[in-house]
Amino acid sequence: MTAGRETLLLSNGALQVRVTSQGAALTEARFDGEAFLIPGGGPEGRFASFPLVPFGNRLEHNSFALEGTDYRFLPNSSDPFYLHGDGWLEPWDIDKADHASVTLSLRHRPGPLSPYVYQAWQTISLAENALSLKLSVRHEGERPLLYGLGQHPFFARTAQTRLTALARTAWSERAGHLPGESGPLSRELDFAEPALLPDRFVNNAFAGWDGQASIEWPELRLAADIDAGSIHDIYMLYMPVDRTDFFCFEPMSHLPNAHHMPGYAGLKRLAAGESISSEITIRLRRI
DSSP: OBOSSOEEEEEETTEEEEEETBTTEEEEEEETTEEEEOOOBSGGGOBSEEEEBSOOSEEGGGEEEETTEEEEOOOOSSSSSEESBSGGGSBOEEEEEOSSEEEEEEEEOOOSSOOOOEEEEEEEEEETTEEEEEEEEEEOSSSOEEEOOEEEEEEEOOTTOEEEEOOSEEEEEETTTEEEEEEOOOGGGOEEEEEEOOSSOEEEEEESOOSEEEEEEGGGTEEEEEEOOTTOOEEEEEEOSSOOSEEEEEEESSOTTGGGSGGGGGOEEEOTTOEEEEEEEEEEEEO
16 A cells, blocks of 8 residues: 555556546546547646545535534635545555556545545546546545535547537536526537537536436547446536636536535435445547
8 A cells, every 4th residue: 555646557458547646536548649538637737537525516605514513614726615525635545556457545534624534445447448437435424424426537629529418407607616507408508419519618517417428539530438327417517718628527426516405416415334436437439
C-alpha cells in the first residue's frame, strides 16, 4: 500500500490511461494513440476524469439538515459552494496494481471542509477496448448520512462530435450554477438520436436517463459507448466557453444539490457500515 501522489500507466491492447493517486483521477486516456479523455479539471486542470464521492456537484448554502442534525461545509475550491465532494481533492492509497488495473482507497475523516466519515474504493481497469471505473463508498460515522456517486470525465470535443443519450427531462440552471426547474427537453438538448453538441455554454442536469450513451468523433473515426448501470439515472452535461476542446458528460446517481430536494433526489441514506457501489464502462470502437 502506498500513499501520496504517484502516477501509474495502465495499458491493454490499444487502450492506455495514466492514473494519479491524487484524487484517484485519470490524467489522460488514449485509444490507438488518440486522446478521448483530456485534462480539463481538478487541481491545476490536470485531471481528465475523477470520481464523485461522497456526492457530486454543488451544495447550496454549504449546509444541509438530516434527521435533526445540521451539517456544515466550507468551500473546497474557488467556487463559493462546496463542490464535487472530497475524493477528487485528497490523496488515495494504491492498494494493488498491475499493468492493466489499479485499486485505490481513501479513508476520509471529518474536518473543517466536510463532516463526512467514510471509506471509498475505486478500481480502474482496462480490458477488450473498454475502460472500467468501479467506485464504492462505505459510511463509517455514528449517525446516518446521505451519499451519492458519479464520475466526471472530460471527453475530447471536435467540431463534428455527436452525442446520443436518451433522457426524459432536463433541469434549467439558476444562479450559482444550481439546478432550477425540470421541464421537457429543448430541441438542442435532445440527444435521443445522435446530435451535435450546442455551440454555447451548457451546464444542465438530465433526468430519466437509462444509463446508456454513445459519443462519436467522425473526424477521428472513433466512438465510445458508455454503460453506466441502473444506479446512474442522471447525467450532467457541461460545456464551458473558454475551452472548446472538451465537454463533460457526467453519470451521477443523484441530482445536483439533491440534499435540498424532496426525497433527496437519488441520494441514499446510509447508516454505519452500509455502502453503495457503481460501475461505469467506456468501450471504444472504430467507425
